Amino acid sequence: ELCWSVLLREGLFPRGHLHQNHLLPATDGDTKTMTFLQEVVDILLAYIVESFDRETKVIDFHYPNELLQMNNWELQDEPATLDDILISCRATLKYAIKTAHPRYFNQLSTGLDMVGLAADWLTSTANTNMFTYEVAPVFVLLEYVTLKKMREIIGWPDGRGDGIFSPGGAISNMYAMLLARFKMFPEVKEKGMSSVPRLVAFTSEHSHFSIKKGAAALGIGTESSCIILHILVALVQGFVPFFVSATAGTTVYGAFDPLIAISDICKKYNIWMHVDGAWGGSLLMSRRHRWKLDGVERANSVTWNPHKMMSVPLQCSALLVREEGLMQNCNQMHACYLFQQDKHYDLSYDTGDKALQCGRHVDIFKLWLMWRAKGTIGFEAQIDKCLELSEYLYNKIKDREGYEMVFDGKPQHTNVCFWYLPPGIRYMEDKEERKKHLHKVAPVIKARMMEYGTTMVSYQPQGDKVNFFRMVISNPAATFEDIDFLIEEIERLGQDL
Amino acid sequence: ELCWSVLLREGLFPRGHLHQNHLLPATDGDTKTMTFLQEVVDILLAYIVESFDRETKVIDFHYPNELLQMNNWELQDEPATLDDILISCRATLKYAIKTAHPRYFNQLSTGLDMVGLAADWLTSTANTNMFTYEVAPVFVLLEYVTLKKMREIIGWPDGRGDGIFSPGGAISNMYAMLLARFKMFPEVKEKGMSSVPRLVAFTSEHSHFSIKKGAAALGIGTESSCIILHILVALVQGFVPFFVSATAGTTVYGAFDPLIAISDICKKYNIWMHVDGAWGGSLLMSRRHRWKLDGVERANSVTWNPHKMMSVPLQCSALLVREEGLMQNCNQMHACYLFQQDKHYDLSYDTGDKALQCGRHVDIFKLWLMWRAKGTIGFEAQIDKCLELSEYLYNKIKDREGYEMVFDGKPQHTNVCFWYLPPGIRYMEDKEERKKHLHKVAPVIKARMMEYGTTMVSYQPQGDKVNFFRMVISNPAATFEDIDFLIEEIERLGQDL
Structure with missing residues (x-):
């Protein structure tokens, strides 16, 4: 059997005529598929090596209107050839920002880890969903193992508790607020906000804007998310404080709120204490710096984004929760077409019903493999x-x-x-x-x-x-x-x- | 310069001693990096070809407790060698489900598209965020181009409107509910649910459970999300109907709600009409089947998941919105460290503030490249x-x-x-x-x-x-x-x- 590359070399198969429908699942698509994917990988490998080279530009910048003109980005009725697809890949990378570049400091997430990248390529290839053990047996186990390890590092006894990987710190913080409200007023799930008193959430002045976004989405309102000193004022005015979000590593200044002092207040008023450690949580991995989060073990929930300070490829954000079972009770809707109760394996590994999402991307493997490495x-x-x-x-x-x-x-x-x-x-x-x-x-x-x-x-x-x-x-x-x-x-x- | 593989072959560099810190950004890490990533790719290519082979098992199933024993999945203090990393990759794939297998029918998302996969590998390599044009110039433009094309296909004049790619249909549906509430009661953003009358959302009996999850999260309550016939009852009881979610392609039966009839009701009572086409929306691409969604152009918002019927790798879900500017007004919080108003380019391409997420994964490229191909x-x-x-x-x-x-x-x-x-x-x-x-x-x-x-x-x-x-x-x-x-x-x- 002649392989595609031989046919190409001898001109028997004009490569300009190859289309995606020559690839798998086409019959005899194996060789063409491997050749095509290898060509893409060659482009990617060259891009990676270039990205780490200080002689290379971090970005080849063009204004939006210019960039729109620099390639044909429009979608057509007719298919393009595989050659054109490779050209599109090259063009996309040419104008992309080189986030791996040693002089790229623009965001909290920078750099590119080679093992993390390999893991992400594998994740794409496995192309599955996190909702059940049935469709993601290994990934579900690895999430279980990793969340437990992260809870141990936070300092919760035996790593007990719960958690989930979510699409970014903003969603992790929103989960925390949702859990806090449900913990205090479980009836809110069925009856809505009209069944509960006026709630108020507290956060520090320089906290991330996602706390306000969460308050707006959850029907609490941005006016009811105040800075922390006004807690007594709120009580006097008849509000019910239900949630304090302390920040471990603010976005702009990188400041750490005093977690022990905040936890004392939360304990006194019986308020859920959340630590938004999206940016600073990773300092828990450092014996030299983890004191900055002293008191984190007193929190009810912690957001921790390994895609920031730990350089895990985007996205990888964890919400860790101290109380077991609460996420499930808060979010489950018992969809019988996903979470059948008569499956032949241990159903506690079907974690999907504790999420707000239905399908959930596999974000765990890159963290797990990097940790391993x-x-x-x-x-x-x-x-x-x-x-x-x-x-x-x-x-x-x-x-x-x-x-x-x-x-x-x-x-x-x-x-x-x-x-x-x-x-x-x-x-x-x-x-x-x-x-x-x-x-x-x-x-x-x-x-x-x-x-x-x-x-x-x-x-x-x-x-x-x-x-x-x-x-x-x-x-x-x-x-x-x-x-x-x-x-x-x-x-x-x-x-x- | 001797390359890594030569050193390895000659035994000068015992490969068992190679660790991730020999890879880029290490000095002289280029060759080792390329060799390592190529070895991973070889594993992936073999897995892909195997996945399409009907002689291969769809899954090598083991019960959770068995699987936990079959490999050492625990995380350690000490680093593993790159050899061990390759072994972990092989083990992970050995017990993974082969979602590309021609006989895998378990979910609404099945199959593996080769161009989509290539695009996802490129996306991982580019490793950036969607929030600003500054860090994702090409991807932001491609999202713009693709959302416009999808709105044209829905049938909105000149493809005008708005939209976003979100982490799955459940979140897209939640966005729609959030927009509907904000459209009717913009004060809810600042003042919360206590400032508005008791709201009620309507949906069909077989609609996706994410509608109820959304209602619970947004503080509306699951009891206030009824099936569609009870609209008059709700009005009489003093509820304010604000949202109807019609389903185009139910999860279990694949049924399509009558969109034209529903849109008449929504018009009469001035209610936001959402179409959850997570599963069925892709039929809009088919001249033979798109009549099943007749009336979709009357909707205020549409969820459409290309990761289901169009086989785009997970995740790829779009929310399309008819009214321009509403998403921005509903969700923006003006974080000055991301959305500086004195940047040197057209700020309308900084789309991040219309999202609930802060960082947002690049889900567009796989859809765009597949559409191209x-x-x-x-x-x-x-x-x-x-x-x-x-x-x-x-x-x-x-x-x-x-x-x-x-x-x-x-x-x-x-x-x-x-x-x-x-x-x-x-x-x-x-x-x-x-x-x-x-x-x-x-x-x-x-x-x-x-x-x-x-x-x-x-x-x-x-x-x-x-x-x-x-x-x-x-x-x-x-x-x-x-x-x-x-x-x-x-x-x-x-x-x-």
């Missing part, structure tokens, strides 16, 4: 290194000419927030004028970074503070030299402003 | 073929000895629901006794299917109907012979019962 100590070393890099950055700029720090003291996480003041505004006397100028500096430097494609870092205003850079380091590829480069690049791109 | 006509042919197969099955068993159909008439979708009666109970006179026996038949046959690994099909009871098989066909690899095989297999495994 690194060991707990490997994750610890990776996390410690990122914190070391941020301390290096902080020490480097805190007294450097042209820099001002946004908040006092050493950052608790890898967030280093600072203003860069170009020489022209450094000694401006009119404070308001200076502020107005300074507000425009970070956006212009950022736009230039993207134009040149050399690095990417985030900026934002906050309260009355004008635009500042928020540097975060979660990228395991970054080194001290990359931090030096970032500072030089900011100065190079910003000195004329 | 098949063309609209390719999807149409694939869908038509699945419906043809189910008609073949229906015709084959409707008068066959030992079979009874669960509902009268030709199925509207690919769902064929039937009882198989083993000879021993076929002529049982005691109806109750017969029913009791029959209830146990499907579970035993299903358990035996899994034990032998020859095929998999779902079963369930429904109302007063005892366990019956629900055959669904969404697997593009299935042929007429596989349908014949299924029937033979049911009879082989069930005749002694």
Whole structure:
């Protein structure tokens, strides 16, 4: 039997004529399929190696209208050839952002782990759903094993409790709020919010916006999600406080709320304590830094996103819950076409009915395989290194000419927030004028970074503070030299402003 | 420079000593990385080819406690070698269910598309988030192009409107309910449910359980989600009907609600009309079958899951919304660290603030690339073929000895629901006794299917109907012979019962 590549080489099978319907499940589609997938993999492998090369651009940036013109992205009635498909893959990667690049610092999720990537490729190939053991036996077991391990690390006795991997921290936080409400007022499931008193949720000023999104969605209302000091005021006004979300690692400053003090308040008023550790939860893996989460073991629920500080490919977010069985009671609807009660195996492994989702993507394998490959100590070393890099950055700029720090003291996480003041505004006397100028500096430097494609870092205003850079380091590829480069690049791109 | 594989071959680099920290971003990690990823890909390619082979088992089934013993799945402090990682990959696939297998019929999502798989591998490699154009320029544009195309197919003028890809149909349906409530009572976002009258949502009896899950989560309560006939009763009782979810393709029977009639009612009472076409929406791609959704263009929102009938790898679910801007107003929280208003590009491409999620997985590329590869006509042919197969099955068993159909008439979708009666109970006179026996038949046959690994099909009871098989066909690899095989297999495994 001649293989496809031989036919191609000899011109017997003009490759421009090959279409997806020559691939599996087509009869004799094996070789063509393997050749096609191998060609895609070759493109991906080249992209990966390129992404780690500092000589490569982080991004080949184009404005939306330009990018729309640079390729034919429209969908057609007629099929394209496999050649065209490969061209589309190359074009997509050409204009993609290289999130693996050692100088990509733009988000809390950066970097690309090779074992995690391999695991994600396997997950795609397995192409199944998490709702029952029947269709995902191994993945369901691995979720069970991993959630238990994470609960042990939180510090719950014998790792007991519950949990789920959900599509991101916002959904994990929403689950927590849902559970808190159900725990206090189980009748809300059937009867809705009209059966319960006016509820109020508490969170810290710099908490993630998903707490407010959750409050809006759940019918609590954003006005009823206050900052934490007003708890007594709320009680006096007749509200029922049911949920406190403490943040372990705020998005902008990387600050950790005092969990022990908060847990005392929650205990006193009998309020569900949630810890949003989407960003900071991973510090639990570090013997050097886990004290920042002291008291987390007193929480009723914890959000922890391994896709951030642990560099697991997107998405991988866990909600851990201390009480067993509550998620099931809160969310189950007993769909008999999924969760048949007369199956021939232990039904406790059919975890789907505790989710809000029906189908649920397999997010566990990449975390599990990476954990396997690194060991707990490997994750610890990776996390410690990122914190070391941020301390290096902080020490480097805190007294450097042209820099001002946004908040006092050493950052608790890898967030280093600072203003860069170009020489022209450094000694401006009119404070308001200076502020107005300074507000425009970070956006212009950022736009230039993207134009040149050399690095990417985030900026934002906050309260009355004008635009500042928020540097975060979660990228395991970054080194001290990359931090030096970032500072030089900011100065190079910003000195004329 | 010697490459890794040469060193390995010559025994200069004992491969048992290689760990993940020899891979990128390690210095000189290129070759080792490419070799490692290629070894993983070789495992995956072999698995793919095997999955399509009818001689292979659909599943090598083991009970949870057995499976826990069959490999060391525990997480350790110390790292494993890359060899061990490859072993873990092989073990995971050995016990996985082969969802690509031509005889896997267990769920609404079956099959494995080769272009879709390639696209998912690329997506993993690109490892980014959908929230801003800045970090996902191409993917954001492709989502824009594809959602517009889907709205054109629904029949909204010029494809105008809005939409989002969400993690599954349950979340898409929840979005719709959230939008409906916000449209009628925008104050609910800030003030919560206590600011609005008692709401009631309507849905058909056989609708998906996610409608009830959504009602519970949103604080409406499951008791306030009624079947559709009671609308006047609700009005009289002082409830405010705000949401009707019509189903296009129910989960068990594959039935289509009469959308035109429902839209008339919604218009009369000024109620948001949602169409849950998670399963049936794909029939819009078929000129032969799209009449079943006549009236869908009158809906305010439509759920449509390309990961079901269109065989896009999991997950890929779209919510399409007729009104522009509503999603943004309903869900936005203006997080200034993501959606800076002074960016240098057109901010309308920063779509993240219309989502409930913060980070959002890239689910678009697999759909877009498959659409490219098949063309609209390719999807149409694939869908038509699945419906043809189910008609073949229906015709084959409707008068066959030992079979009874669960509902009268030709199925509207690919769902064929039937009882198989083993000879021993076929002529049982005691109806109750017969029913009791029959209830146990499907579970035993299903358990035996899994034990032998020859095929998999779902079963369930429904109302007063005892366990019956629900055959669904969404697997593009299935042929007429596989349908014949299924029937033979049911009879082989069930005749002694």
